[in-house]
Amino acid sequence: VHCAIVGTSRLEHLRRNVEQVAKGPLPAETVEAIRAAFRAEWEGQI
Structure with a gap:
């Protein structure tokens, strides 16, 4: 998600929400x- x-x-x-955005991107x-957690279970369909 971008x-x-x-x-x-x-x-x-x-x-x-504003406080969280101010923290910047996740490490x-x-x-x-x-991404690894999703990759393990995601079949590529939305």
């Missing part, structure tokens, strides 16, 4: 771990 559309009806949720090793 982008996400985030919506909320609560101001506190919006604040938390490369975390991204690879996520």
